Amino acid sequence: xxxKKVALIILDGWGFGDxxxxxxxxxxxxxxxxxxxxxYPNSTLKxxxxxxxxxxxxxxxxxVGHLNxxxxxxxxxxxxxxxxxxxxxxxxxxxxxxxAFNHAKQNNVAVHFMGLVSxxxxxxxxxxxY
Numbered sequence: 001x002x003x004k005k006v007a008l009i010i011l012d013g014w015g016f017g018d019x020x021x022x023x024x025x026x027x028x029x030x031x032x033x034x035x036x037x038x039x040y041p042n043s044t045l046k047x048x049x050x051x052x053x054x055x056x057x058x059x060x061x062x063x064v065g066h067l068n069x070x071x072x073x074x075x076x077x078x079x080x081x082x083x084x085x086x087x088x089x090x091x092x093x094x095x096x097x098x099x100a101f102n103h104a105k106q107n108n109v110a111v112h113f114m115g116l117v118s119x120x121x122x123x124x125x126x127x128x129x130y
Contacts, residue, residue, distance in 0.1 A: 010069065012062045016044055045069070053077045058121050079121055082128055 017023040036042070046052075047060040052068045053076035054060060067075045085091040092098075104111045116124035 008069075010065070012065075015047075050074075053080055055080055055083055055121070061122055079125060082125075086128065 019026045052060050053074050
């Protein structure tokens with residue numbers, strides 16, 4: 001009986017880019033890694049946008065990549081879920097938000113939102129404010 005081995009190797013931050021002068025991985029001296037690519041079957045994964053449950057074109061990150069590899073399927077990220085809820089107005093049916101606004105209305109008080117604001121889309125996005 002033959003024994004075949006498989007290795008799943010995840011190298012955070014390592015990728016296959018455009019092979020230009022600014023592509024650090026392509027221009028690095030990586031003899032061991034290069035020999036592995038040449039000697040053994042291998043593949044790459046798409047780690048951005050809709051391939052990993054993010055909006056189209058949105059860069060992935062370590063957490064997103066690990067979640068998707070571990071699940072073996074697309075894991076829709078909160079960023080994409082919130083975008084969809086804003087787009088189809090289902091956010092208006094969020095029970096927590098409804099309760100907060102009802103409390104504010106009944107008691108004549110303000111609702112304060114607190115959180116992160118950026119255009120990066122990793123832990124927040126400014127589009128969710130409008």
